[in-house]
Amino acid sequence: MAHFAQMPKLTDTMEEGVIVKWMVKVGDTVSPGQQIAEVETDKAVMPMEAFDAGTVLQLIAQEGKPVPLGGPIYVLGAPGEKLPEGSPAPAATAAPQPAAASASPAQSAEPKAEKPDAKTEPPAVAPGISAKRLLVSPIAGRMAADAGIDLYTVTGSGPAGRIIKRDIEAAIQKKDAKAPAVSKASTLKDLTMMRKTVAKRLSKAWSEIPHFFLEREVDATAMRQLQKTLKEELPDAHISLNDILIKCSAYALTKVPDCNVSWTEAGIEQHEAVHVSVAVALEDGLITPVVRNADGKTVMAIAQEVRALAQKAKERRLQPEEYSGGTFSISNLGMFGIDKFTAIINPPEAMILAVGKVEPKPVVVDGQVVVRDRLCLTLSCDHRVVDGALGAKFLAELTQAIEHPLRMLVV
Amino acid sequence: MAVLQYREALNQAMCEEMLRDENVFLMGEEVGQYQGAYKVSQGMLEKFGEKRVIDTPIAESGFAGLGIGAALMGLRPIVEFMTWNFSAVAFDQILNNSTKIRYMSGGQFTLPMVFRGGNGAAHMLGAQHSQAMDSLYAHLPGHIVTCPATPYDAKGLLKAAIRDDNPVCFMESEVLYGTKGEVPDGEYLIPLGKADIKRPGKDVTIIVWGKALFTVLEAANRLAEMGIEAEVLDLRTVRPMDKQAIFTSVSKTNRAVVVQEGWPVAGLGAEIACLIQETIFDELDAPVMRVTNEDVPMPYNKHMEKRVLPDVARIVEAVKKVTYS
Numbered sequence: 041m042a043h044f045a046q047m048p049k050l051t052d053t054m055e056e057g058v059i060v061k062w063m064v065k066v067g068d069t070v071s072p073g074q075q076i077a078e079v080e081t082d083k084a085v086m087p088m089e090a091f092d093a094g095t096v097l098q099l100i101a102q103e104g105k106p107v108p109l110g111g112p113i114y115v116l117g118a119p120g121e122k123l124p125e126g127s128p129a130p131a132a133t134a135a136p137q138p139a140a141a142s143a144s145p146a147q148s149a150e151p152k153a154e155k156p157d158a159k160t161e162p163p164a165v166a167p168g169i170s171a172k173r174l175l176v177s178p179i180a181g182r183m184a185a186d187a188g189i190d191l192y193t194v195t196g197s198g199p200a201g202r203i204i205k206r207d208i209e210a211a212i213q214k215k216d217a218k219a220p221a222v223s224k225a226s227t228l229k230d231l232t233m234m235r236k237t238v239a240k241r242l243s244k245a246w247s248e249i250p251h252f253f254l255e256r257e258v259d260a261t262a263m264r265q266l267q268k269t270l271k272e273e274l275p276d277a278h279i280s281l282n283d284i285l286i287k288c289s290a291y292a293l294t295k296v297p298d299c300n301v302s303w304t305e306a307g308i309e310q311h312e313a314v315h316v317s318v319a320v321a322l323e324d325g326l327i328t329p330v331v332r333n334a335d336g337k338t339v340m341a342i343a344q345e346v347r348a349l350a351q352k353a354k355e356r357r358l359q360p361e362e363y364s365g366g367t368f369s370i371s372n373l374g375m376f377g378i379d380k381f382t383a384i385i386n387p388p389e390a391m392i393l394a395v396g397k398v399e400p401k402p403v404v405v406d407g408q409v410v411v412r413d414r415l416c417l418t419l420s421c422d423h424r425v426v427d428g429a430l431g432a433k434f435l436a437e438l439t440q441a442i443e444h445p446l447r448m449l450v451v
Numbered sequence: 452m453a454v455l456q457y458r459e460a461l462n463q464a465m466c467e468e469m470l471r472d473e474n475v476f477l478m479g480e481e482v483g484q485y486q487g488a489y490k491v492s493q494g495m496l497e498k499f500g501e502k503r504v505i506d507t508p509i510a511e512s513g514f515a516g517l518g519i520g521a522a523l524m525g526l527r528p529i530v531e532f533m534t535w536n537f538s539a540v541a542f543d544q545i546l547n548n549s550t551k552i553r554y555m556s557g558g559q560f561t562l563p564m565v566f567r568g569g570n571g572a573a574h575m576l577g578a579q580h581s582q583a584m585d586s587l588y589a590h591l592p593g594h595i596v597t598c599p600a601t602p603y604d605a606k607g608l609l610k611a612a613i614r615d616d617n618p619v620c621f622m623e624s625e626v627l628y629g630t631k632g633e634v635p636d637g638e639y640l641i642p643l644g645k646a647d648i649k650r651p652g653k654d655v656t657i658i659v660w661g662k663a664l665f666t667v668l669e670a671a672n673r674l675a676e677m678g679i680e681a682e683v684l685d686l687r688t689v690r691p692m693d694k695q696a697i698f699t700s701v702s703k704t705n706r707a708v709v710v711q712e713g714w715p716v717a718g719l720g721a722e723i724a725c726l727i728q729e730t731i732f733d734e735l736d737a738p739v740m741r742v743t744n745e746d747v748p749m750p751y752n753k754h755m756e757k758r759v760l761p762d763v764a765r766i767v768e769a770v771k772k773v774t775y776s
Contacts, residue, residue: 177737178735180736181733
């Protein structure tokens, strides 16, 4: 069978040899012991003999080019035999090739799984002759493919560098170690009914209603004082600043009824009653229970009602008539530390008041710098039905009510 | 549960079946008056009489043929070969008659018979008396070949073999007759064609049948000390082979070593290795290795005989190869 003859070790220190001169050509028969070339070693130019008998099928090593020890230098076999796998393209300086010795294509670079046969020696391919051929056991190949590991990055620990199962297991461990211990992947949470509703309504409101925003910082000192007094005199009533604000807003709406409206295609709907929607934050969203006829209710009644409605809201027991029909909304994020913010209008209402936190600030009063409790209000208005001046008028009335609450008794 | 010798388990199986079915009878050399060449049929002549425990002349071809004829007529003979080496004299009867009659008669005749006897090497019996015949007979279509290693397997499989309507080659071992094991008290059968995991493991599957099981179990202990956990799969029946058990186990461990007491060329080890790589190539982490007898007639010399047979060292070497240890 055609086989490679390899560069022999002619001296004990030689690592490579150079064919100085070929003494045979392709097609010659050789017998063992016959000198077939002159080889330059590290020590001297020495004769090289054939070890086997046969016909020279191909001369691989070129004259003058070094070949490492063990490297293939020529092919010996029977005349006309096919060249063994791994034979390179014929050397340019070789004698004319017989037609049968068509060069086998260079080894492909694709990884090939080695067939499980009894022999475990590597195939007779010399170093440097062909592109790297991977030896991979079937299960290792499969595991690597499943884990997305490039076999060229794995060092095989099996015979002849075969990549085996434990090599892939090690590579996978290494890969996992590099990756963060906790994968910060996003997860998908199902949409609750509330979330869907909020999303739908507010998207619609934001896209359809032309919003504009009016800011006004008011003096909350009187309101604070009022709340303190009420707390001392009616401790069980638990009246909050927000309850007072609801009352003030309802009052202001009666003073500026043109703001108590809704836009419709058919015309501007003027509401006769004042129903204030109060934004209540829930765990997974928000809802606005309505205090009906807030203008006619006392602050204590408003406080009670808001508390009851908020509780019901948290227990998901609000009935539709309890959270619809509002004509104006108020949303308070002061308890969350917000200075001021802009809120989105609750259709079909025309306005929403965003309330920040009460904070002592230095202000100028009668030419003097004094510290007062201040509160920032932001009024969102539907420009289709409320213009700037109208909105400002409402805010002016509201400010009056907040800064001089006793006025609400009289006017 | 009782602890019985392998020979006692066989004795019980035959006696129970002969009591159960009057068509079952035993014949062979020395089975009657001598109480059995290896005392397997001890007490049976006395129990069942001359018509059902029959001493034959030294004429294997003759009494094998006689058994086949009896089976053709509806009896259920148990034909004992003193050892399976001597079945060679009756080979024509088995090759051309017992394995072929059912097929060639278009199913008109079944041959509900059992050929049984000791198989393989014992101690210094020489070349002609140490042959493992299981691979040879497993090569032939038309019958069942089973090789139990333990008393438990022996009794259950012999009863199943006697009740089976096909000819069964039942291969024992002179070396196993005296070994002891637990055998349940009540009636039980073991299905022919089903393997048994004698020792579970995860690193390599060692496939074996017959008396080599014990060498393999010893090797498994040695391997466990090295940190290699071997799964020992006892095929019990080699024709038909429990292929699914083989594939399941090797798919789990990714490595297989077949230990076969017998010659390597075209032996059952080769068949099993081929089946594995044909069917579950992608599960393999290494080529399938075989550990078999050396490819020589069995030497008479004690040490050479040991050297020829698969031993713990060679099994451990093979496992180390497939586990790259």
